[in-house]
Amino acid sequence: MSNIPAKPDEDEQRTEAQLQDILERRSALISQLSRLLDSEPTASALKSTNLARHKEVLQQHRRELDKLKSNIGHQRDRANLLSNVRNDINAYRAQNPEQAEADYMLDERSRIDNSHNMTDTVLTQAYAINEQFGIQRETLTSINRRIVGAASQVPGINSLIGRIGNKKRRDGIIMGSFIAFCFLVFMYFW
Template identity: 65%
Template sequence: MAASTGNQGWAQLRQQARSLESQTETLFHTYSQFSTVSNIPAKPTKEEQETEAKLEEVLDKRDSVVSQLGRLLDSEASLTSSALKQNNLALLREKLAEHRRDLARLRSGLREARDRANLLSNVRDDIQTYRANNPEAAEADYMLEERGRIDNSHNMVDSVLSQAYATNESFAVQRETLANINRRITLAASQVPGLNSLIGKISTRKRRDGFIMGGFIAFCFVVFWFFL
């Protein structure tokens, strides 16, 4: 009877620990999003403070549940069941320690992100204040920025012109290559005996065949119109 009661107590505590682990994961997801916003506030928001407090509370509850499971395991006498439960207890403790490390890492990352945002904001404010108090310096900065934009435009134009020159040169090389090929073909044709005569005869026969075909078509039209 006592062993059965102990098993029920173990099962309930273990289920409670699993439920708290799930809550921790959900709170971690919410807490991690505070460091990814575009304009992170200089101080923690109320929602951020509440989420962090809930995380601490859930982790403390898990610590208490794990401690109760340890005491319950120490009171059991069964070696067979104790070995399995000891393994489950070790996993719960390991997961709890991991989540505590995750909370410290997220808290540190959020602090660093807030420090960077505040530093950039302070630098921008200092620059604006300096420019407001020194109009000449502000004008000089503006001229430097304009000069930088003009230089970038010139660099872009130079790049486009370089590409155009390279393309034109490539076309010239291709034209020269085609001209060389044409000259070689003409030279080869002139060196073969009777080739020019054969080409001329073929051209003459093609013209003659064209005349014959044209005359036949004209004759067909005349016959067609005559019998129409």
């Protein structure tokens, strides 16, 4: 309902008239049913209950229609008020260009201040992350020192680590040679 027209259009008026007509016809029909029920010598409780229920539903529908019309009226008043305020502001700015320029400059300054605040926040986060990286680096260095110290104290670990390193190097050379061979064969047959 944000784009509600300032005045009810033809469709809205026609729909409202149709709803009022339907409610009036239902009311007349319920009145006829009530007269028929009153004219019966022995009215059953079921018929009386059904008639009462129809009257309740009709009243509920009337209240809902009134509530809907009221809501639309409030939305229309609000939209008119907002458009009137915007028109007044635009008219004031048109009559006072110096004030409009000053307002624009104040708005620009607030946008710049907001971007500076955002930049400060990002920088603060970056410094905190950098500090965490430093702490992690120190922790990893300490762990590495302990592992090297423990490895040097146990005999035979250095030679085992050396053999593992030599095997990884050899496997890397073999894989590199195989990939180069495959690439050359691919280039040759392409």
